[in-house]
Amino acid sequence: MCGIAGILGAGIKEHEMNLMLKTIQHRGPDSSGIYRDKGFAVLGHNRLSIIDLNKHANQPFSDNSGRYHLSFNGEIYNYKELKSEIGTKYSFRTNSDTEVLLAAFIIYGKDCLNKLNGMFSFAIWDSLDKKMFAARDRFGVKPFYYHKGSSKFVFASEIKAIRTVKPADPNKRVWANYFCFGSNGLPWETFFEGIEQLPAGHFIEYIEGQLSIRKWYDFPDRIKSLAPEFCKSDIKEQYLSILKESLRLRFRADVEVGFNISGGIDSSLLLSLVNAHHKNIKITAFSFYTGDQRYDELPWVEKMISQTGNPLEKVKLLPEEVPEYAQLIANFQEEPFGGVPTIAYAKIFEKARDLGVKVLLDGQGMDEQWAGYDYYNKKDFSLVQGTGKSKSFKSYVLEKEFQEFSEKPHYPEPFTDKLQNLQFRDLFYTKLPRALRFNDRISMAYSTELREPFLDYRLVELAFSLPVSLKIKGGVQKYLLREIIKDYVPDKISAAPKRALQTPQREWLGNELSGFVQGSLSSLKTSTFSSWFDHDKIMGELRKYQAGEKSNSFFLWQWINASLIATNIKEDV
Template identity: 55%
Template structure:
């Protein structure tokens, strides 16, 4: 896991410009920073050393034939298996980066289908003068790009492009939609008009002098799902468990310490059970969880109960209300776009603690709900994408007339013949997963740590997603077959527990301990050109007086205030 950046095009100040770009995202790779250039192509890399810790594995890396140069962010989990297919290549390192480079040298872009991992990379073909860029299937690792004049610039973070000189202009449609519908833009969009992102599962090829980028979808999720057989329940359990075990094994490949994040929910419990089954006697594998000392939200009791049997060490990371203002400011600086509320602040404490303890890689349970239909709105059909709320999480009436005109609800693909799979597809590729992956990438990388998502192994997602609704939802219970599978591992109390949103006392703290701080931020935000001041202040007054069923819209205002005025 690292940071990549580049400038494609003749640039007399290219090296100095790229050095500034790499400095702005140095937190992503504290172990080494290097640049390669030939006067027309400038490639830079911030390295976080995970596999092959030697300097020989630093990047940019040149292929054995000298033709290709790569900068790569991510991990190829099945690199050892792929390496066995490349016996004619003379390897100089034991890194997954060199396997990726060798595979491209042998197969070109067709090699993408062989990869099991998270990745965003650029390979420069010196012979053809072409750039090849690709992003992993679900977009776990980021890739942003823009043009400055005739030069293409790319990076792992938006702020890096601003450092390069990209103009910081609001994408008014995305801002308006965020406040109107709670969405975060389409897969190619960002909150900034001049900054694009390469969608997950896409690549592009670019020749020097081209005027635009044309992304191409390489990951055919829909086609793969439609070809997947419907399995009998026992066979499905057996196949899925085997894939789960393999996914965990692959994601423990590292030359540094690996730990995992845990809450009291089913997904984290599954992760704990599988880690313990694979490494039953390894008590050096540490677990991490956050808490707030509020019994209404904390899951510490459940976490301690689960870990009691495994003897894995538990690191308890406390989010205190006094730390919230400073954390909001700091994390907003690293995110560049709106992010999740106080739970994201709490989650960041985990990565800070892990880094202090020299645990550089962490696993978590992201992806189960989307694959197995675990969210309540899959059954209630409210149209919301926020778990656990009974009222609209947004207040679009605060927008000015100008911005109301920009609001246009996104239309998502509906490639399946049933509502459930189309909702799951929306969450995987447009809403829940893209935003969660972005939040989590930034808060892990701000501490120089790597986050791995074993449940987002594409083999697991395709298998679960493709099965009939009856094995996902039964008698009002989401993730039904997964729960049945886990009864033997976890017992009924955990396996059959209802889905709970992972929460903090955000609503309460905003209206009490943080009242003065929140009020000052909202008053500041109410002066922006986005909103009607009197409407914002009126709704905030209602919130203070007890209308607190949800606080998502209040968080939106705080978050946007940081983007507008504080960073």
């Protein structure tokens, strides 16, 4: 897991790459390197050493001929199998997945992407033909941001690295859609003008100033090509077999591995399978809590742990810690993030780093593939959960001129099944992309790597392709998954409903954190975003909230987010 950066084109200045790498040093504190092709390109890399800790695996990595040069962020989990397939077609000099990736590209070209099981974003510079090839993994676990100017192409793992060499104003349309509809942008958009992201499952070819972007992973086509026989027992066995294989691959590391656990069925299944795979070693589990029994999942976690005997690191978030962490995380996120739960989750990675655990696994991705979100079972298809009957957004507080930038996002519907179209939206446009961004930034903020075994593309494709009756039955969501898990976890956990809220954010923002809220909204009034809002209306909403209308805190966190990010933009300037 690392940070990548690059500048292509004329007039490259030496200090620019140094600035970019310094800005994202947290992503890879173990080593830093630069490759230069004078007058054409410079690639940079910050390394977090996970596989093959030897310095010979440092990056940018060059092939034996010296023609190809790679800057790579992520992990190729099936690198050993791919290395065996390549065999004598390439002379390997390291034991790294980095070299396997470069060799695969040299031998198979862009078709190598279909052979990769992993999370990745990478760029390969061809110093002979003076062209770049870059790609991002199927679901966009690892980020790839870029700016294309008239004479330069700049890319990096984080927006802030690009902004050090190319200042960027806020993208008003994306911000307006966030306030009005809860959108975090379309797959190619960011909250900054002129800075875009490579969508998940796409690749870039760049030569002589010309940029070409193409999709290499066509998920709808993949699903339509699958024709499973929907025999319940066969599907269970097949899914479980792939899941065990996914977990085995994601334990490949030359450093200590731990995992995150909540009280839900996803992470409980993960815990059981981890222990089954490592029978002689008790892997450390991490879980956050706040001390509020209405929201904490710790009782379910401790019930599981009492049966497995894993060491458990319980990480508590206190309300008085929120202001400092919020500003810190806003700096790493750069775009709106998910409130107090994201802060609590971030503390897990801080704790893991302090204990020397560099890799953590978690259960991200199950809800999207198994239709686990509550609205899959209702007619409310909101992007925000846990708001009850209260409106998630308060767009009327926006000034008319700014609100006119908003345009309700429309998402493709490539399937005839309504449920699958919702799942597709959440996988590639809303829920998962947002969560993956949150998770990448907070794990990397503490120089730790996060792996998601449930996002193995084979698992996602299999579960997604199943009929509705195997996902939701009798009002029970994740139906077949619950059948699978019965042999691994206690009945009370396998039957437990999904809990949308995991922290007392609503209560804290109205009570313990009222001063923080007041200060944030006052800061927003004097920020670079000030002209977007009618601040009297904002304060009116705050008074109603403090008077007891606390069924929904999302809109408050939107304004706090804006204040935090505006502060970072001001400091950068």
